[in-house]
Amino acid sequence: MFVNSDNYIKYLKLWLITLFLLIIIMVGVGGLTRLTDSGLSITAWELFTGILPPLNINEWNFYFSEYKKIPEFQNINYNMTLNEFKIIFYWEYAHRLLARIVGLFSFIPLLFFSFKFNNNQFYSNKYYLIFLLVCLQGFIGWYMVSSGLIENNDVSHFRLSVHLTLALFIMCLIFWFILDLFNTKKFKIKISNLLLFFILLLIILQIVLGAFLSGLDGGLIYNSWPDMNGDFFPNDVVINDYLSSQLFYNPSIIQFFHRLTAYILLFFILLLNYQFIKKKLDFKNILFFDFAILFQVFLGIITLMSGAEIKYASLHQLGSIIVLSSYLLILHKNSNQQL
Structure with a gap:
């Protein structure tokens, strides 16, 4: 029984760490898909088809003709050539291929664990929650894409935020399970x-x-810091705009809120550092989180001042993963419970 338990924990760790890394890669590719405006290049969900990319000119022409039917092509990319279309197609194809791999890898090992180790004292069905959330993420991904196929030139930024937030939640859940397995002090x-x-x-x-x-292309405006083109508040909005029902459709206001939240967050992180000093906790436990936050702030400023240049914007999104993971480690160390 001891050897069996040891093997189960070993395989479980390997599975979770690999899945964790796959989610990070998928978030990175998803971010680049958004930043390159590639997310609407495949206009059908293709749950069981589309595993292989187009293999001949007829297949390419079919996908391109379907893309030509949506507002993004008709209103923005009407001069796009087939070769240009192939570039955005491959970004979305790569994202969907990764989604399929994550889906299979979140389920097949679970079946192995269920049949091989179901009598093990450490066996738990809780890891099926990961698979269920991955399935939900697939539905939300298509729900997001569908918002840009009929009336809009782009996907809904609300649905985009839900899609990203759920991906990061799945990543955090997996990371918490990993910390549980490694018996973090x-x-x-x-x-x-x-x-x-x-x-x-x-x-x-x-x-x-x-x-x-990102969804509103709000990084393309007010590309100065710490001011917003010379002012603290955006100068293209008035007080009534902050009270409007269209508040969260205004990129200037969203950028202002994003900046303001960063300042508030930094203040409370300083309070957290003070708590570590006051309680004489090992400061090494917060140093990595501090570094992650400062690096993320730096990337945010560079992204903004560069006009949301893709390489900086992508790094800034990936930086949020480092911030979340390092903060999750602090939360786990402060908790007495396991999931």
Whole structure:
């Protein structure tokens, strides 16, 4: 039984770590798909088809003709050639191929664990939650894409933010399971859960606002820092705009909120650092998170001042993964419970 248990934990660790890395890659490719405006190049869901890319000119012409029917081509890319279409097609194809791989890899090993180790004392069905969330993510991905196929030139930034947030939630869940399996050492003296939870909410809010900005192309305006073209507030909006029902459709206001949330977040992170000093906790436990936050702020500023240049914008999105993971480690060490 001991050897069997040891093998189960070993395989479980390997599976979760690999899945964690696959999710990171998928988020990165998804971000580049958005940044290159490639997400609408495949206009059908193709749940069981489309595994292979077009293999001849007739297949390419079919996909291109379908793309020509949507508003993005008719209103924006009407001069696009077939060779140019192939570039955006391959970005979306790569994203969907990765989604298929993640879907299979989140399920097939679970079947192996269920049949091989179901009598093991450490066996748990809780990992099926990952597979269910991955399936939900697939539905949300198509729900997002469908919002840009009929009336809009692009996908809904609300649906985009849900798609990204769920991907990061799945990643965090997997990472928490990994920390459980490695029996991460806990803090002997606890930090206020209220402070930790509030910082987590701010991080989540910042990610959602970042997704809104990406969906609205809000990084293409007010490309200066710390001011917004010489002012603290955006100068193309008035007070009534902040009270409007169209508030979250205004890229200037979203960018302002994104900046403001960053300042508030930094303040509370300083309070968290003070708690570590006051309670005489090992400061090494927060140094990596501090570095991740500062690096993310740096990437945010560079992304903004470069006019949302793709390489910086992509790194900025991936930086949110480092921030979340390093903060999750602090939350795990402060918790006495396992999932």
